[in-house]
Amino acid sequence: MSAEQEGSILSVQHLTVHFPYGNTLILAPKDFVHAIDDVSFFVKSKEILGIVGESGSGKTTIGNVIVKLVRPSSASSIVKFDGQNIFSQSPAQERSYRRNVQMIFQDPYDSLNPRSRVMDAVSQPLIAQGLVQDGDSKMRMVSNALRAVGLNLAEVLYKYPHQLSGGQRQRVAMARAIVARPEFIIADEPVSMLDVSVRSEILNLMLDLRRDFDLTWLFISHDLAVTRYVSDRIMVMYLGRVMETGPTEEIIGGPQHPYTQLLVATVPAIDSALEDRPRAKVKVRGEIPSGINPAPGCRFQSRCPYALEECRKIDPPLIEVKPGHNVACLLVRAGKPEKT
Amino acid sequence: MQGAMNSLDPLYRVGKQLTEAIRYHERSNETKAWSRAMELLELVGIEESRAREYPHQFSGGMKQRAMIAMALSLNPDLIIADEPTTALDVMIQAQILDLLRDLKKKLRMSVLLITHDVSLLAEFANMIGIMYAGKLMEVGPLARVIGCPLHPYTCGLISSIPSLTGKKERLMSIPGTAADLLNPPRGCRFNPRCSMATEVCMQKEPQLVEKRPGHLVACHNVS
Numbered sequence: 001m002s003a004e005q006e007g008s009i010l011s012v013q014h015l016t017v018h019f020p021y022g023n024t025l026i027l028a029p030k031d032f033v034h035a036i037d038d039v040s041f042f043v044k045s046k047e048i049l050g051i052v053g054e055s056g057s058g059k060t061t062i063g064n065v066i067v068k069l070v071r072p073s074s075a076s077s078i079v080k081f082d083g084q085n086i087f088s089q090s091p092a093q094e095r096s097y098r099r100n101v102q103m104i105f106q107d108p109y110d111s112l113n114p115r116s117r118v119m120d121a122v123s124q125p126l127i128a129q130g131l132v133q134d135g136d137s138k139m140r141m142v143s144n145a146l147r148a149v150g151l152n153l154a155e156v157l158y159k160y161p162h163q164l165s166g167g168q169r170q171r172v173a174m175a176r177a178i179v180a181r182p183e184f185i186i187a188d189e190p191v192s193m194l195d196v197s198v199r200s201e202i203l204n205l206m207l208d209l210r211r212d213f214d215l216t217w218l219f220i221s222h223d224l225a226v227t228r229y230v231s232d233r234i235m236v237m238y239l240g241r242v243m244e245t246g247p248t249e250e251i252i253g254g255p256q257h258p259y260t261q262l263l264v265a266t267v268p269a270i271d272s273a274l275e276d277r278p279r280a281k282v283k284v285r286g287e288i289p290s291g292i293n294p295a296p297g298c299r300f301q302s303r304c305p306y307a308l309e310e311c312r313k314i315d316p317p318l319i320e321v322k323p324g325h326n327v328a329c330l331l332v333r334a335g336k337p338e339k340t
Numbered sequence: 341m342q343g344a345m346n347s348l349d350p351l352y353r354v355g356k357q358l359t360e361a362i363r364y365h366e367r368s369n370e371t372k373a374w375s376r377a378m379e380l381l382e383l384v385g386i387e388e389s390r391a392r393e394y395p396h397q398f399s400g401g402m403k404q405r406a407m408i409a410m411a412l413s414l415n416p417d418l419i420i421a422d423e424p425t426t427a428l429d430v431m432i433q434a435q436i437l438d439l440l441r442d443l444k445k446k447l448r449m450s451v452l453l454i455t456h457d458v459s460l461l462a463e464f465a466n467m468i469g470i471m472y473a474g475k476l477m478e479v480g481p482l483a484r485v486i487g488c489p490l491h492p493y494t495c496g497l498i499s500s501i502p503s504l505t506g507k508k509e510r511l512m513s514i515p516g517t518a519a520d521l522l523n524p525p526r527g528c529r530f531n532p533r534c535s536m537a538t539e540v541c542m543q544k545e546p547q548l549v550e551k552r553p554g555h556l557v558a559c560h561n562v563s
Contacts, residue, residue, distance in 0.1 A: 054429040165517045195518065196456070200500035200511035222429070225459070229502035229511065252504060266434035268459040269504040270486060287399050287432060 008042035009184060009216050010066070010081050015039045016074040017061050017240075021292050033291045035061045037240045040318075043184075048210065048217040050231030050248070052224055052263070054288055057237040059220045063186045066218070067103050081184070099129050102177035106189035108169035112161040118172050119157050122146065125180040145179040146172075148212065149205060167198035174205065178213060188220045203230055224267045228252050233324075236260050239291055239299040242318060246325030256327040259300045298330070306331055347407055348395040354406050355381070355391030361413050380409040384439060401432040408439065412447070422454045437464055458501055462486055470494045473519040473529040476548055480555035490557045493530045528560070536561050 016039075018032040036058040043049045051059045064070040066079060068086065079086045081097060089097060102125075105111040112121055122142045123132070132138040143153055149171040161169055170190060177185050187206065191199040207230060209215055221227045227234060228248055235245040236259065244257040255261045289302055297312040298304070304311065310330055318326040349357055358377035362368060368376070378388050384405040395403060404424060411419050421440065425433035441464070444451055453464055461468050462482065469479040470493065478491040489495045499512040516533040519525055525532050531541040540560050548558040 054431065167517065196458070197497060197500050197514040198517070200502070201513040203502070204511060204513070224430075225502045225504045228504060229508065262431060264504070266431050267504055268430075268433070268437075268457065268463040270459045270462045270498065270501050271503050271505050287401055288429065 007044050009045040010079070010218075011040075011042040012062075012066075013040045013076075013078040013080075014074070015062070015065060015072055015077045015079065017058070017065060017070060017077075018073040031292050034240045034294055035291060036065075037294075039237075039240070039242055041235055041242065041245060043216055043218060045183075046210065046214055046216055047232045048206070048219055048230050050219045050221060050227035050234045051237060052221055052227050052234060053237035054222060056239065056288055056291055058240040058291075059237050060188055063103060063188045063218065063220055066186060067101060095129070099125070099131075099180045100182045101184045101186070102180070102182040104170075104173050104177050104185060104187045104190050107193050108166060108173050109161075109193070111173055112169055114161055117158050117160055118146070118164075121161075121172060122176045122179050125176060129180055131180060141179055142175075145175040148178060148209065149175045150201075151175065165198075166194050167201060170194060170202055171205070174202075174209070178209060178215070181213070182215070184216045184218070186218045186220070189222070190219075191226060192221070192223065199226070206230055224252070224263060225269065236263065239288065239294060241299050241315075242326075242328060243300065244325075244327045244329075245318070246322070250322065250325050256321055256325070256332050257300075257329045258304050258306050258331070262305075298328075348398075348403055350395050353392050353394055354398065358391075358406070358410055358413060361410060365414055376413070377409075380412055381406070383412065383443070384409045400428050401435060404428065404432075404436055405439065408436075408443070412443065415447075416449060418450045418452060420452045420454070423456070424453070425460070426455070426457075433460075440464075458486070458497065470497065473524060474521060475529055476556075476558065477530065478555075478557050479548065480552070480557075484552070484555050490551060490555065490562045491559050492534050492536050492561070496533075528558075 015036055017036040018034055021031040021033050039058070039062070041049070051062065053059045061070060065072060066086075072079075072087075081101065084093060086097060116124075119142060122145055123138050126132045126138055126141060132141065146153055146156065151168065151171050156164065156168065156172070161172070164172065190206075191202050194202060203226065206217060206219070210217060217230070219227060219230055231248050233246065234248050234251040236243045236251065236257065238259050244251060244255065244260045251260060252264060255264050295312070297314060298307070298316055301307045301311040308330065314330060316328045316330045318328045319332065320326050321332060348354065355374065355377050358380060359370065359373035362373040362376055363370070378391060381388060381391055386402060386405055386409070390398070390402075395406075398406065424440070425436050428436065437460075440451060443449070453461065455461060465482050467480065468482050468485050470477045470485065470491065472493050478485055478489065478494045485494060486498060489498055493514070496512060496514040500514065502511060514533055519529050519532070527540075527542045527544055528534070528537070528546050531537040534541065538561065544560070546558045546560050548556045551557045551562050
C-alpha cells in the first residue's frame with residue numbers, strides 16, 4: 001500500500017462510520033447501520049477515482065466524511081489530505097482545507113438556493129473565504145469560473161436557479177465549486193438527474209476542468225458505464241465494504257470479484273443491440289441485505305453464486321492480484337493464501 | 341403498470357389489493373379471487389406467505405413484482421411498462437427485466453416499454469421508437485435504429501451514451517435544451533438543435549416515412 005500512496009493527494013485509512021439505529025434518545029443504541037466498515041483507499045493527484053455501488057453501499061457517506069459533514073465512528077479512522085490528518089487541523093489549516101476540497105451534489109434543483117442569483121451563488125465561496133476585496137475582482141473571478149464551465153455570462157449572471165435548465169444549474173454548481181480554485185472535487189452522482197444529451201456535456205466538462213485546472217476528482221456514481229467514461233481507477237463498494245479496486249479497464253474488462261462480475265454483466269449496455277449475444281448470465285439472487293448489524297463473513301456472501309462455507313465466517317481482506325488491482329474475496333488469491 | 345414505487349396503496353395488504361381488480365372485473369367471490377391472486381404472486385416470484393404484508397414491508401423490487409402481478413391479473417394481451425426499473429438498482433433491474441421477458445414468452449403478451457434509458461431498450465426490445473418533443477422521430481427494428489440511426493436526433497442521442505465495452509471515445513452531445521412544448525418550434529420540432537437543419541426544416545413538419553424496409557424516419561434530409 002505504501003508504495004502506491006506516493007503522489008496521492010488524499011488517503012483514507014480504516015474509515016468506519018456507524019449510524020445508531022432506533023430510539024437513541026433514552027436508551028443507548030443497540031443497533032448500528034454499518035454504513036462504512038474499515039475502508040481504506042487513496043486518490044492520486046490529478047486522477048479521477050470512480051466509486052460505484054448500489055444504494056446503501058456507503059459511497060455517499062465517504063464523500064460526506066471527506067467534506068466533514070459526517071464524522072467517523074472509530075478513532076483509528078484516518079483521512080489525510082496532502083499528508084495532513086483532516087480531523088486534527090488547526091483553524092487556519094481547516095480554512096484552507098475547506099477551500100481546497102469542494103463538493104458537487106446530485107440534485108442541481110436542490111443544491112442551489114432558489115433565492116440567490118447565479119452571481120451571488122458563485123461568489124459565495126469567495127466571500128466566505130475572504131478571497132476578494134472589491135467588487136471588480138469578485139466579478140472577474142466569478143466570470144472566469146462561469147466561462148470555464150461553458151456558461152454564457154450575459155445569459156445567466158443575474159438569473160435565479162428556476163430560470164435555468166437542469167444542465168445549466170449543474171454547470172452553476174460546478175462553477176461554484178471551482179471558483180475558489182480547489183485541488184480536489186467530490187462529485188456525488190452529478191449527472192444522474194440529467195437528460196442523456198446533457199449528461200455527456202457535463203461529463204466532458206469534468207474531463208476538461210481536470211485538464212485546465214489540474215483538478216483531482218472523486219466521482220461517485222451507481223452507473224458503471226458513466227464511471228468508466230470519466231475514471232482512471234474504479235473502486236467497487238458493497239454494503240460498506242470495498243469489494244474490488246483497480247484501473248478502470250481492468251475492472252470492466254476483467255473483473256475478479258463475483259460482485260463486480262455480476263455488476264458488469266447486468267448493466268444494460270447499448271452495445272448489446274448490435275452484438276448478438278444471448279448472454280449466459282449468472283443470476284443474482286435476492287436483494288441487497290440491510291446494513292444494520294450485518295452478519296459476520298463476507299458482506300456479499302448471501303447473494304454470491306460461488307459462496308463457500310468459509311465465506312460466512314471470514315470477512316476477506318483486500319488482496320493485490322495485479323499491481324494496483326485489489327480484490328476482497330476468499331476465492332481470489334494471489335500468491336500465498338492470506339491468514340486471517 | 342406504472343413505474344413509481346408509490347403505486348401500491350399503503351393501507352391495504354398486498355394480497356388484498358390484488359384481489360380488488362379481479363373482483364371488480366370478473367364476478368368472482370373473495371376466496372376464488374384470493375387463490376387467483378396467490379397464483380399471480382407465485383408467477384412473479386413472491387412467496388405466498390408475504391401476501392398478507394403491507395407494501396412498506398416490501399422492498400423496491402418486490403413492489404415492482406407485485407405491480408406486475410396486478411397488471412397480469414386480467415390476462416392482458418399488452419402490458420405497458422412505464423419506466424418500470426428507474427428507481428431500482430441495476431441487479432434488481434436485471435431481475436425485473438428477466439421476469440418481464442419470461443412472462444412475455446410464457447403468457448404470449450406484448451410489452452410496451454417506456455423509458456429514457458436507451459441501453460435498457462437495447463437489452464429488451466424488438467422494435468424501438470424514438471420520440472422528441474411529442475413526436476415520433478424514428479421507428480424501426482432495434483439493431484437498425486441503434487446500429488445505423490437515420491434521424492439526426494437519434495444519432496446525437498446514441499453518440500452521447502457512454503459504452504461499457506466498446507472503445508472509449510469522447511462523447512458527443514446535442515446542443516441546446518429540450519423544446520418548449522408551450523410554444524413548439526415551427527416545422528420540424530428538432531430543427532433548432534439540429535446540425536443538418538435547412539430552410540425546409542423550419543417551414544414544413546416532416547412526416548414519418550418508410551425510408552428503409554420496416555424503418556420509418558421523420559426527417560427531410562434522409563433519403
